[in-house]
Amino acid sequence: MKKPNDLILKTVTKVISFIIILFSLHLFFAGHYEPGGGFIGGLMTAAALVLLLLAYDMKTVNTILPFNYKIMTALGLLIAVLTSAGALLFNVPFLTHAYDYFELPLLGETSLHTAVLFDIGVYLVVIGITMTIIQTIGESE
């Protein structure tokens, strides 16, 4: 069978997937004050990756983004658990979080919260699980 020429799809994907990833990062960082957070951010990033998978094939995407998604899931879990367990070092209950205001270059006064670290864990787990599911189903004959 002749391979169809999907130039339009591929070109559009190149532009759109970046916009989706940026939007997902925005959703992720907005989570504390506005609707959003680790789960929806991770799902949106995974959606961008799925779009890449649709436009190109699995091999190409794996060459561009050589992630092992199972390790990514484990890493996300590890970050989430360790962030929560960090409280044990200070002898306060598990999951106790801390925050403070910092003067950052460019951003000015910003509040940094350890809950963001927990959310990074969630973010990575969601991407890892979604991509593992899609890759596993896609690869099995």
Next chain:
Amino acid sequence: MINLPLLPILIPLLTAVILMFFPKRIAAQRLISIVATIGTIIASAVLVATVKQNGIQTLNLGSWPAPYGIPLVSDMLSALLVLTTSIIVLFVVWYSIFYMGKEHESFFYYIGIQFLMVGINGAFTTGDIFNMFVFFEVFLIASYLLIVLGGKKAQLRESIKYVLINVISSALFVSAVAYLYAVVGTLNMADVSQRIAEINQPGIVTVIAILFLLVFGLKGAIFPLYFWLPSSYHAPPIPVLALFGALLTKVGVYAIMRTYTLFFYHETGYTHVILGVLALLTIIVGCIGAIAYRDVKMIIIYNIMIAVGVILYGVAVMTPDGLEGAVFYLLNDMVIKAALFMLIGIMMAIVGSSHLKDMGGLIKQYPWVGWTYFVAALSLAGIPPLSGFVGKLLIIRGGFTAGDFVGPLLILVSSLVVLYSAMKIFINGFWGTPKEYHGAKKHLAFRLWIPAAALMVLAVAYGVGAEAVRPFITQAVEPLVNPAIYIEAVLKE
């Protein structure tokens, strides 16, 4: 160390996460699982000692005060159950190292076991009803992995049933929690109890109580919600079955025990009578199954149901004796079921079949397996010096004190049936003329026997040392008899 109640949950969780980085390195998987499980046992033993000394331990996760955050509550009952769970997991992991093949071990098997332990220890420890649901899901999802791992035809068929049933019962659990939340407006178990007491358990709360009984009855396999259990438990390999049989149904039993003594104790005339009747029917169905089958796995699986019925009858009578017996028997049954499954696993490994007609004369070549099984069978039935005795005695006495005669007599008769069914395996499997056996794992029999026998030693010690265990059990029963103790420990001002 204020985070002590958390450690039996955190250690396996961290272990599982670390193991996920190298699922194919089998030697490392085994070693780390064993070491971490020993660590969990130590942590839970320290927890038991602390609870014994200082009373109920609570931990408000995230430093949010009691009714608003999620508390972990370790009273003596949950601490003992957590300790028993960790011990059983250790022996099953030890057994799995020899029993399981490479194709299991390199596909997240030990990780699944650690997550199973996270969920079970969490469900025993949590003080929040929705958090309990979450921990139920944690161990259920781990159990889905363990039941289907291997991908044999029977496993695939049974795992579909198992997943389907548990998804439905989880959905019911969420609806039950939603109804409860709509009525009392809180999820913290101590707070729920207090508010139900304030509104004096109106009809709607009794309906919710029955809904909870349905949910936990599906998890714990009581009559008429047991139908999924025999075939589902027949499918997975023996170490997985030992974990399921010893732990999973008991979480449902614990949940019934907790909710029926903490939430719904005002209208016992209705809910607890239903619970009692269902418990007795469970015993009857279990007995019928245990007599009917000549498949060693099936016989022990139906014995799980008998034990669930006996324990729940002890809960239903709501006398201090009955509750104490229920706790005693619950702990005993977890250990003894794990040991029994491990022992029949050895028989199946030698014979290469689970049917009694293929067995016979095993005692000639494997006397150590035979006599260990004999002791296990006797303690299952509750012969006096062994571990099943005290629990059943107390449950029966509790039943008589409550003025019931049918229940205690039925339990006595069921003990005979249990003994008959267990001895049927002994007589047909170990006595008689020896046959030629061609089990694929025959050469492993001795190595498999060591963990099983070690677990049996613990069970025997538990029975013989009942006097030493008694103070712990008595303390475990206090908050069950008097919920105010539990409430005060959680909602202390």
